Amino acid sequence: MSLQNIRVVLVNTSHPGNIGGAARAMKNMGLSRLVLVDPVEFPSSEAVARASGATDILDAVRVVGTLEEALVGCSVVLGTSARDRRIPWPLLDPRESGATCIRQAEQGGEVALVFGREYAGLTNEELQRCHFHVHIPSDPQFSSLNLAAAVQVLAYEVRMAWLAAHDQPSKQEKLETTSLLNAQPVTADELEHYYGHLEQTLIDIGFLDPAKPRHLMPRLRRLYGRSAISKLEMNILRGILTETQKAVRGEPHKRRQD
């Protein structure tokens, strides 16, 4: 499980609530290893409150004095950064970062995602210890994300990359949903029978004049044709038409059974 090879490193965090929020965001995305470099306040009840159940991550936190210690054993280090830096550095967006993390971790490498101080970010010296810089593409007019929110975005992209690599949970479930949804898609000939039935019903209720059909049927074909109708849905639509025809002829109602 390559997610275990990825550590989140928070440098010199001021607000313990952000440490808790970061822990929750990590656990939501399947990450577990949190390292704090010289935190201003930790342990803290505020961190526990904001972690909202991710206390196992707080309990296992490693607290160190320097970034260097936090990075021991890492083969790839990514550091979050504001956009403009004097020294140009390989710059990734969060999506590329997620892919980079998983690529390394899958090969057995240790990866660190490093986040700076709430107001000042990472120093230039700290940034130079990173192999890649990561910029979250925020609005230049209001660019500074909350620390836990930044952890959330990068952890989310790590999970998306991990799911893609394993072709797992999310996709499998989606397939299930899709297959439930379209369990059995209707066939072209069934759709044609529906259009025939629909046309006749529209004539029966007086909505369609066969002598002047205009664009009515093509428009309805375009609508239903793009809707990927399932067999179940088709049964409902056909049932509605049948009951409409009966009702127009004044036949007694027959309630639908399903």
Next chain:
Amino acid sequence: MSLQNIRVVLVNTSHPGNIGGAARAMKNMGLSRLVLVDPVEFPSSEAVARASGATDILDAVRVVGTLEEALVGCSVVLGTSARDRRIPWPLLDPRESGATCIRQAEQGGEVALVFGREYAGLTNEELQRCHFHVHIPSDPQFSSLNLAAAVQVLAYEVRMAWLAAHDQPSKQEKLETTSLLNAQPVTADELEHYYGHLEQTLIDIGFLDPAKPRHLMPRLRRLYGRSAISKLEMNILRGILTETQKAVRGEPHKRRQD
């Protein structure tokens, strides 16, 4: 600037800090329109503190009593959802959601991203008002994100889609999509009126038993909700219902003019 067509709707939020955190996340990603449905506490100094400078968004918040009011004018509604639902619904991941939002907004449509209560999410009835459900692919063992963190992830994907749309202005592709999907999409409230009309008509023809509605309306909502119905098509569908009702009552036919 299509981001202005996208509103974030928070339903029945308990903690004002989350409202502030959501406002900050939105502003970071270039979103500005926040609607609160029946918030437990607002305005609030805690919201202002967590907004951390995004006070213009809090000042412009629209507070309404019902989800229906919050969705007036929307052509696409996406609702965040836990994974398991009895009736499967079109399900998007955050990336697909971002693309869907921007595709609609670029065509001039209004889009809503709806987030439920901190502990209970959205009710089934609220989820049925959404055209798409969005699931953030969290760890099934610890799946519930902080509300502001969930807003952050979806707002981030909206911004990524917006940047992609504007970095690669493949105008031809955009035009094609527009003409395919029709210039004037129907809004959420128009769709709700349609569902009301449809339900009544199904009762009139004896297809729907109000005492035993089963899953009929949710299934029809799912079908029409995913079909991106245009105003023109809506006029046709409403016309069919009106003529069906007249025919059942034995009123004289009136041929459609178009």
